[in-house]
Amino acid sequence: MKIGELSRATGTKIETIRYYERIGLLPAPARTAANYRSYGGAHRARLAFVRHSRELGFTIEEIRSLLDLSDHPDRDCGEADRIASLHLEQVEGKIAQLTLLHDELSRIVGRCRGGLAGDCRVIEALGDHAQCRGTH
Amino acid sequence: MKIGELSRATGTKIETIRYYERIGLLPAPARTAANYRSYGGAHRARLAFVRHSRELGFTIEEIRSLLDLSDHPDRDCGEADRIASLHLEQVEGKIAQLTLLHDELSRIVGRCRGGLAGDCRVIEALGDHAQCRGTH
DNA sequence: CTTGACCCTGTAGTGGCTATAGGGTGCATA
DNA sequence: TATGCACCCTATAGCCACTACAGGGTCAAG
Incomplete structure (x- = not known):
C-alpha cells in the first residue's frame, strides 16, 4: 500500500x-x-x-x-485503564466547564435588542465579569 | 499602574x-x-x-x-450579537461532540476487568472503531 | 513526449500563550 | 557605599498536533 x-x-x-x-x-x-x-x-x-x-x-x-x-x-492492563479513566475525567471536566460557559453566553446573547454598540448589553457584559452569575 | x-x-x-x-x-x-x-x-x-x-x-x-x-x-450592535451567537453555537457543538465522546469513552473504560494487556478490552476497543456505538 | 497524478524532503506557519536568556532600574538594608 | 532583591525591559524559542508550502522526483496514459 x-x-x-x-x-x-x-x-x-x-x-x-x-x-x-x-x-x-x-x-x-x-x-x-x-x-x-x-x-x-x-x-x-x-x-x-x-x-x-x-x-x-x-x-x-x-x-x-x-x-x-x-x-x-x-x-498489566491496569495502566491502559488508568490512562483512559483519567482522560474520561478530563472530558467530564471539560463538559462541565463548557456548560457553565454556555449558560453565561446564552444569558449574554439573549440581552441584545438591536441598536447602537454604545448601548449594547452584549459588549457591556463582556467588559464586566460582575454581571455573570456562575464562575467560568 | x-x-x-x-x-x-x-x-x-x-x-x-x-x-x-x-x-x-x-x-x-x-x-x-x-x-x-x-x-x-x-x-x-x-x-x-x-x-x-x-x-x-x-x-x-x-x-x-x-x-x-x-x-x-x-x-450597529448587530455585529456583536452575531459574533456572540455564532460562538454560542460553536460551544453547543463542542458540548454535543464531547458528550458523544464521553459516552464512547465510558463504555470503553467500563470494560476493563484487570489482567494482561494482551486480553485488554480497552486496547482492543481503541484499535477497532467498529466497536463504537455512536459517531464521534 | 507531455500531461497529470502521485510521491519525496525540509521547513515554516497556525493559536494563544509560556518560558528563557541576558540585561537594566529602584529601593531598602548592612 | 555596596549589595541584594524585586521588579522591569527586549528578543527569541518552545508548546501541541497538525497543516501548508516550496522545490523536486516517479510513473503510467494518451
Whole structure:
C-alpha cells in the first residue's frame, strides 16, 4: 500500500501520516525502488488505533503509552485503564466547564435588542465579569 | 499602574499582557523615565474585557472585532450579537461532540476487568472503531 | 513526449500563550 | 557605599498536533 492509499483507507492526511512517523508513533515502513513508502496491514491497524484514540481526545503521549502496552501483551492492563479513566475525567471536566460557559453566553446573547454598540448589553457584559452569575 | 500591578489586578500574566500589546489587542501604554509601561483605568478595563471574553472562549480575532465595536459606539450592535451567537453555537457543538465522546469513552473504560494487556478490552476497543456505538 | 497524478524532503506557519536568556532600574538594608 | 532583591525591559524559542508550502522526483496514459 502506498501512502495515498493508506491515507484514503484510514481518513488520515498524508502529511499527518508522515508526521506520525517522524515523531515515532508509526514505524518507518519499507521503501520501494522509487523511495516510496510501502505499508502493510499492521501499519494500517496501528494507524487506525492512533486515529481512533485521537478522535477520542487522547494526547499523542497518552497514545504512545497505549501503543507501548499494546506492543507488550504480557504487561498489566491496569495502566491502559488508568490512562483512559483519567482522560474520561478530563472530558467530564471539560463538559462541565463548557456548560457553565454556555449558560453565561446564552444569558449574554439573549440581552441584545438591536441598536447602537454604545448601548449594547452584549459588549457591556463582556467588559464586566460582575454581571455573570456562575464562575467560568 | 506598572505592569505587575495590572497583572495582579486582572489575574493576567505579565507575558500575556505584553503579548496582547504586541498583537495589537491592547494599545501601547505610556512609559516612565525608566522605560517601564504605565497603565491607567482605561487599559485595565480593556484588559478585563479581553480576559473575560477569552474565558468565555472567544478567539483573539473575535475579540478584536468586539473591541472594535466597543470603540465605535455609533455602530450597529448587530455585529456583536452575531459574533456572540455564532460562538454560542460553536460551544453547543463542542458540548454535543464531547458528550458523544464521553459516552464512547465510558463504555470503553467500563470494560476493563484487570489482567494482561494482551486480553485488554480497552486496547482492543481503541484499535477497532467498529466497536463504537455512536459517531464521534 | 507531455500531461497529470502521485510521491519525496525540509521547513515554516497556525493559536494563544509560556518560558528563557541576558540585561537594566529602584529601593531598602548592612 | 555596596549589595541584594524585586521588579522591569527586549528578543527569541518552545508548546501541541497538525497543516501548508516550496522545490523536486516517479510513473503510467494518451
